[in-house]
Amino acid sequence: MRYLKITAQDDYDNDVIDAVYLEFFDGVNPKAVAEALVMNTAEQDRGSLKWVLADDINGNGVNDEVDGDLARSLARRFLQFKWWKVDRPFDRYLEIYAEDLDLDGKPDLVRLRFHQGEGAPSDETLVRAAACVFLNDVAGRYVAINEDVNGDSPINARDSALVVDLCRDFLKCGWNNVRATKPCSILGSP
Template identity: 75%
Template sequence: MRYLKITAQDDYDNNVIDAVYLEFFDGVRPKAVAEALVMNTSEHDHGSLKWVLADDINGSGVNNSVDAALARALAKCFLQFKWWKIDRPFNRYLEIFTEDLDLDGKPDLVRLRFHEGDGAPTDATVVNAAACVFLNDPADRYITLNTKIDEDLKTEAWQTTHVVDISRLFLKCRWDNIRAIKPCSSITTNV
């Protein structure tokens, strides 16, 4: 299964999150397939996330300024959820993945799972979850599920907006779990 794992940490030990790591996994592998790092250039930047180093995270075949802008936007959106710790261990992370509910070949469900723990994501490390279902209609409508993620965050409407925003950004990465299903592909005929 393909998923994105986003973590943040205080690399300069100045009580400010100054590095956000984006790791794109394809299956249960111990190493990410593609990565991006978004961070401050010095400890005086205080959360501005100026420096970006990104692989080809949108699947275009080349890593360029589009990948950097997408990585920066994902990092900033992730930080809005405040799902990180200033002090070690930096074991809080967000897992994002997609599904194709209507089997039309396009992802329409984006799941966000907020984990606390080390290693590969498991159900045991999930602390909270949210999802956004895009209806793939001309009006670009969506339905959000369980967007009350954290009591300390502003309002449920504010959190819903960020769930939708990060879901849309993740879809731009084209890091989905869509499999080409052919009708009746398992049926053989003998003539």
């Protein structure tokens, strides 16, 4: 299964999240297929996440500025969920994956799974979850299913907007679990 794992930490020990790691996995292999690092460049940049080092995370075969911009956007959206700690252990992470519910060849369901713990994502490390189902197309109508994802107590429209915006950005990566099917025939080969 393809998924994105996002973690954040305070690398400079200045009580600010200054590094966000994006790891794209294909299956349950312990090694990421593609990665991105978004971080601050100096003390005066606290929280700005200006510096980006990204692989080809949108899958177009080119490692370019578009990948960096997408990585930066995903990192900034992730930070709005406040699913991180500035103190060790940095064991909170977000797992994101997309599926094709209506089997039309396009992802329409994106799941966000908030984990705390070491190792591969599992039910034992799962703390909470959210999802967004896009109806007809990603830019159009949607149904967001979420709880208080940003930790500000009420479950409100802001929580839904955070989920939808992150899901839309994730879909721009093209990193999903949609399998292209070939036409089949009930008749055998001649």
